[in-house]
Amino acid sequence: MIFIRKARNNIRKQYEEEERHQTQTLWDNEVEANLFVARILFYTAILSLSYIVVSFFGAFDTADKGRLTGVMLQAAISSVAGTGIAYYFKGKKKWLKFLLMLIYITIFFRAELVLGNSVYLLIMFPIFLSVRYYSRPLTASVAVVTLLFALLADYLCIYKGLGIIDYNYIKLIPGTILEVSDQAITTAEAASVIDIKATWLNFLWRSYVPRYIYTSMAAAICTVVARKGREAIFAQQAETKRSERISTELSLASSIQANMLPNIFPAFPERKDFDIYATMTPAKEVGGDFYDFFMIDEDRLAIVIADVSGKGIPAAMFMVIAKTLIKDHAQLGLTPSMIFTRVNDLLCEGNEVGLFVTSWMAIIDLKTGKMTYANAGHNPPIIKKNGVISYLHCIPGFVLAGFEGYQYKESELQLNMGDKIFLYTDGVTEATNAQGELFGEDRLMKSLESIDPRTNCATILHMIRQDVDRFVGDEEQFDDLTMLAFDYSPKGESSTLERTYDANDAKLHEVLAFVEQGLEEHDADMKATMAITVALEEMFVNVCHYAYPEGPGKVTVGMTFHHNKIYIYLVDYGIPFNPLENEDPDVDAKLEDRKIGGLGIYMVKKSMDECRYERKGNQNRFIMSRRIKE
Amino acid sequence: MEISETLKENVCRLSLDGRLDTTTAPELDTKLSEVIGKDIKELTLDFKGLEYISSAGLRVLLRGQKMMNGKGTMVITNVKDELMEIFEMTGFNDILNIQ
Numbered sequence: 143m144i145f146i147r148k149a150r151n152n153i154r155k156q157y158e159e160e161e162r163h164q165t166q167t168l169w170d171n172e173v174e175a176n177l178f179v180a181r182i183l184f185y186t187a188i189l190s191l192s193y194i195v196v197s198f199f200g201a202f203d204t205a206d207k208g209r210l211t212g213v214m215l216q217a218a219i220s221s222v223a224g225t226g227i228a229y230y231f232k233g234k235k236k237w238l239k240f241l242l243m244l245i246y247i248t249i250f251f252r253a254e255l256v257l258g259n260s261v262y263l264l265i266m267f268p269i270f271l272s273v274r275y276y277s278r279p280l281t282a283s284v285a286v287v288t289l290l291f292a293l294l295a296d297y298l299c300i301y302k303g304l305g306i307i308d309y310n311y312i313k314l315i316p317g318t319i320l321e322v323s324d325q326a327i328t329t330a331e332a333a334s335v336i337d338i339k340a341t342w343l344n345f346l347w348r349s350y351v352p353r354y355i356y357t358s359m360a361a362a363i364c365t366v367v368a369r370k371g372r373e374a375i376f377a378q379q380a381e382t383k384r385s386e387r388i389s390t391e392l393s394l395a396s397s398i399q400a401n402m403l404p405n406i407f408p409a410f411p412e413r414k415d416f417d418i419y420a421t422m423t424p425a426k427e428v429g430g431d432f433y434d435f436f437m438i439d440e441d442r443l444a445i446v447i448a449d450v451s452g453k454g455i456p457a458a459m460f461m462v463i464a465k466t467l468i469k470d471h472a473q474l475g476l477t478p479s480m481i482f483t484r485v486n487d488l489l490c491e492g493n494e495v496g497l498f499v500t501s502w503m504a505i506i507d508l509k510t511g512k513m514t515y516a517n518a519g520h521n522p523p524i525i526k527k528n529g530v531i532s533y534l535h536c537i538p539g540f541v542l543a544g545f546e547g548y549q550y551k552e553s554e555l556q557l558n559m560g561d562k563i564f565l566y567t568d569g570v571t572e573a574t575n576a577q578g579e580l581f582g583e584d585r586l587m588k589s590l591e592s593i594d595p596r597t598n599c600a601t602i603l604h605m606i607r608q609d610v611d612r613f614v615g616d617e618e619q620f621d622d623l624t625m626l627a628f629d630y631s632p633k634g635e636s637s638t639l640e641r642t643y644d645a646n647d648a649k650l651h652e653v654l655a656f657v658e659q660g661l662e663e664h665d666a667d668m669k670a671t672m673a674i675t676v677a678l679e680e681m682f683v684n685v686c687h688y689a690y691p692e693g694p695g696k697v698t699v700g701m702t703f704h705h706n707k708i709y710i711y712l713v714d715y716g717i718p719f720n721p722l723e724n725e726d727p728d729v730d731a732k733l734e735d736r737k738i739g740g741l742g743i744y745m746v747k748k749s750m751d752e753c754r755y756e757r758k759g760n761q762n763r764f765i766m767s768r769r770i771k772e
Numbered sequence: 773m774e775i776s777e778t779l780k781e782n783v784c785r786l787s788l789d790g791r792l793d794t795t796t797a798p799e800l801d802t803k804l805s806e807v808i809g810k811d812i813k814e815l816t817l818d819f820k821g822l823e824y825i826s827s828a829g830l831r832v833l834l835r836g837q838k839m840m841n842g843k844g845t846m847v848i849t850n851v852k853d854e855l856m857e858i859f860e861m862t863g864f865n866d867i868l869n870i871q
């Protein structure tokens with residue numbers, strides 16, 4: 143029972159929520175409609191005023207010029223008043239729609255009165271405009287009121303002589319003799335010869351009633367349009383809600399996916415015999431690329447890179463399966479070719495969607511340097527062996543999930559100390575600039591060649607990424623961008639100097655001295671030294687003050703020199719914070735308006751050539767670079 | 773950083789030596805509040821011996837300039853080229869009186 147009541151309550155809540163949303167949507171629409179109608183009113187005012195001006199100079203030679211000018215003036219005044227009131231309340235009053243409609247109806251009522259038949263169509267205007275509110279009752283009421291006003295106008299015209307009558311319908315008193323003259327006759331003059339009652343009935347049945355009928359038909363159509371409009375905005379609202387939900391789910395999926403990849407660096411702080419770093423930047427919310435690395439046992443490291451065909455959720459789901467299967471099989475102690483052969487068979491089972499995965503993996507015996515690797519349709523990695531960069535020769539293999547029963551083959555290679563491997567997906571080489579050129583393998587090779595051999599893996603990937611970004615410019619990234627670098631050198635041989643400090647202002651001078659020494663050894667000039675130390679101080683102090691609101695923490699500072707440039711990175715384990723998202727201070731503001739905040743980060747951006755922020759697992763990584771000599 | 777002070781009637785001169793950074797800026801802040809509290813008309817900050825300034829230092833100077841406004845003048849002299857660049861970069865050269 144309780145469950146049923148709960149379920150019922152839930153349904154009711156959902157229903158109420160839905161209703162609240164709809165009411166809000168209708169209200170938003172009403173406000174917009176008020177402003178729309180107010181604008182049209184304003185144009186009416188302009189038209190009326192232009193009529194008065196033009197007729198003042200002699201145009202429109204009508205019978206009843208004075209009265210018509212009066213009508214126009216009244217129209218202009220009431221229109222401007224209506225526009226003013228609507229805009230004063232920004233359209234946000236419930237009664238505005240009635241006021242605006244009434245203004246419209248009376249304007250055309252007056253016109254109908256004076257000009258009669260010839261402007262009859264004008265009375266349709268309020269009805270047409272009311273459709274914009276997407277409310278059937280409103281349009282119906284406006285139609286009824288409009289028709290009543292029209293009837294009143296016609297009645298007043300004939301019985302009270304307030305307007306112009308169409309001669310065609312006039313019934314004269316029997317025995318009246320007509321004499322044609324070019325003088326206009328006003329109703330007052332004509333009254334003496336007209337049989338008013340007969341004329342009224344004649345008008346009513348031959349002119350008014352037919353017109354009322356077609357006006358009613360048009361009004362009926364308008365009410366249907368109004369209803370359709372309402373349905374359309376509800377449908378649109380439901381669609382928006384649905385796409386909002388989907389995008390929330392996509393971003394959740396994206397963070398699940400990001401957390402599936404090993405992203406805490408240094409990945410193996412206790413291992414001093416190699417260095418590894420990897421990044422994955424998805425193009426859409428979720429991507430099909432992945433990398434992976436893990437120790438199989440004490441000595442053997444597995445590294446994997448893969449690219450699932452397709453994008454979005456299907457690719458991401460397939461990626462999760464592929465990654466799990468590969469890791470599971472690797473941990474059974476199989477070799478790369480055996481892993482691929484088995485994983486391929488499993489992936490082929492029930493793969494009706496026809497997705498496939500390209501992948502390359504290696505198992506490296508860190509003790510002996512023997513690397514066993516297999517390729518499943520992936521682009522071969524780049525290897526730096528004995529100082530020479532080349533593509534690693536791989537035995538070609540078919541993509542995973544492509545063909546059941548396929549037997550993969552593997553190769554072996556002896557790695558020596560100092561050898562490096564760079565894995566990537568085609569998102570890197572196929573990054574495209576505004577001219578439609580691809581970044582390409584040559585540029586990638588050149589970028590890698592230019593990097594100092596002692597650079598650590600994180601910095602290598604950072605430099606390549608910078609080269610790609612610079613090449614691409616402002617173009618949108620349309621494919622996932624994934625890279626992994628492995629360096630088979632004992633740590634400490636790298637030219638990257640790294641120190642870890644307490645995140646505390648008191649350590650500032652130690653940090654500055656550490657980097658200043660590096661700058662001095664590389665002959666940095668005065669200006670560069672100043673700019674770099676200023677930036678470093680700001681970033682360090684920033685971490686000290688903001689990264690650890692809960693208590694003391696650590697910050698790692700590292701630096702690499704490369705091609706006349708210094709790369710400095712700061713890594714902390716504090717709360718996520720991207721300083722680059724800070725708004726720049728106004729450096730042209732007057733003294734009184736100058737704000738205290740934001741200055742430090744601004745100085746960093748200004749004094750360094752490039753800055754980048756990355757959130758990796760539980761780390762904030764801030765990397766900045768600048769040339770050290772002119 | 774070292775600050776030496778010469779005060780004659782309502783004219784004050786502060787000479788700064790060393791680095792004006794996050795750790796030393798509070799010293800200057802205290803000093804400035806102290807001397808400006810003495811109702812001085814002319815305040816000169818001599819940067820001849822100053823090698824370095826960070827945003828924390830700039831903030832103190834900004835506060836100093838605001839405190840001196842309406843009371844008298846604050847002048848900064850002997851600024852090294854490297855420091856001048858920082859003043860220019862942050863637009864401080866426009867709001868401070870640097871000679």
